Amino acid sequence: MLFAVIMAGGRGERLWPLSREETPKQFLKLLGEHTLLQQTVERIAPLVSNEDTYVVVGREHVGIVREQLPDLPKKNVIIEPMGRGTAPCIGLAATRLARIDPQGVMIVLPADHAIVDEEHFLRVLNDAASVAEEGTHLVTLGITPNRPATGYGYIQAFSPLKAGDLGTDCEVLSVERFAEKPDLKTAERFLQEGGYYWNSGMFVWRVDAILREMKEHMPQLHDALRDIEEHAGAPDYEQNLERTYAGQEANSIDYGVLEKSEHVLVIPTGDIGWSDVGDWSALSEVLETDDVGNLIRASHIGVDTSNCTILSKHTSEKKRLVATLGISDVVIIDTDDILLVMDKSRAQEVKKILKIHATKQESEKA
């Protein structure tokens, strides 16, 4: 069997003020008529049906997921009592899928990414599933970098294996090491040296393979997951899940398993137009801009305005005009109650504003 597991627990703080605690980025129509979550499900639909697609999400957002994905079976929404990183999230899903088919292949996808070339992406997923099917390897999708991005982790890939041995003729690499988000100089070196790929956070493996690797590298989590599963159907299931989850340290699957395992492979995706839409500057990399680099989603009049991202989103029907004069590389996000204006190169730092905002709100309450 082929499952898809979509992780919808992100907070998307760097896309504030559009992305909010109540409605994080994955639930927003950032890239078109549908939300990022809906696009993620639709994108893989040719490969995985709704019946076999699972969404892992925090309790507070279950309602949004059901509303946005009405065709998804109710039982396919896996509820996390709280965010504890991707390792518990993936573990919880794998445990659930093991009930159905432990030898099934699961495709793990974040709910908030953009992919331009969907056909190409599906071919890569197909290849990855073929490789994973055999049951030994954990496959990660490595994005071929087209610029020295500092916002992504990198995977250094090793000499190619004999592809034929893995049941596919696509390029398959073994992992040398995982590198955290580099500074610009390091990123430039990565590109120059070659053999480095962006860590996309997209994985393909067999259910039993990831559980086996978890048992080896994260035994405490593995025990906890077994305990949770043993309470399945019991009246105290929820209570036990919450208590057990609360006892877990937050950890990502990258740190917890992939960096330690000896069975990790990378399949380079080639240029599929991928982005994690991690901040406001990323948006203009995946959406088409005008001939002076502006990405405009607003009623707009601009004079000498270039490389700007301007987005106006209001609940009121009243038409609002955004006028700009003599500005470049500026991001303007105009919402009902918050207006953000920032230098595009500082897009990663939006959290600083958020932090001050939270402190202010706290002190106003007090």
Add this chain to the structure above:
Amino acid sequence: MLFAVIMAGGRGERLWPLSREETPKQFLKLLGEHTLLQQTVERIAPLVSNEDTYVVVGREHVGIVREQLPDLPKKNVIIEPMGRGTAPCIGLAATRLARIDPQGVMIVLPADHAIVDEEHFLRVLNDAASVAEEGTHLVTLGITPNRPATGYGYIQAFSPLKAGDLGTDCEVLSVERFAEKPDLKTAERFLQEGGYYWNSGMFVWRVDAILREMKEHMPQLHDALRDIEEHAGAPDYEQNLERTYAGQEANSIDYGVLEKSEHVLVIPTGDIGWSDVGDWSALSEVLETDDVGNLIRASHIGVDTSNCTILSKHTSEKKRLVATLGISDVVIIDTDDILLVMDKSRAQEVKKILKIHATKQESEKA
């Protein structure tokens, strides 16, 4: 007698989008709790009572003037059927005042200027009135420039007269020439050479003196004003006023009279903190900024934000937050229906946006 004539006909286009056709700048609370018009009247109140203060305004704004100046006698609102520049405006007022006291002194003030040192300003007006009282001279107030501004016209002043002859001991200069808004290089030269003053558009003269000079230098306008005055009280007064006014070429008192007359004097005001609040960059010159040069009139969170002017004005009670990150010398004017973001050095060019906006609205109507 001492009269004040306040010209309230400006359009304040460069302060768009706060200043609009319906409510131009002089009717806005740009600098405090009261509107610029109210501040202009209050400022001279120690010298000129409401009874002797006249406001010249276009028909469409008579209602606002009466509302903002409830203590002004109704008859003191002089209505212009249309804007034709300051020459007809001042002429119309002078003709009206001549009914009361042709030898009275009239202080002419724009309704939309800022003056920080009001006491000093009143002393200057007093001096100017003393000089004007004698009946020969037209007195203009010249602002001592503190920077090479390119947004103001300049007056080059000549060797001082013998002040005693003019009935005052203040500094009184004769005019060498009027210079139009200079480029930066020229403005810098003006400051270096000395003897140049900003043309403030504030004048003091006797009613009969300005009418006499108009008769000499703008005889067509003078005839028209006489014709208008002859219809005073007649049933076709309004109709005649409109027709006669429509027939006038638009002209400023500077071009029409002051540049030609041989009786113009300049009284340097010294540093009274004057500004015509001509555009959004001017605002931070007359209002106090924070220690990194920001002028903020908004609920604001800023990270690395300096020399910005940020103004948020909404009719709704709902609190709106403006957040800024990594920007300098940017003007943000956030209103109900229009948001303007621009480089501060481009503040003079707001009209470009307005023009495009008007064209757009026209084409939408069509």
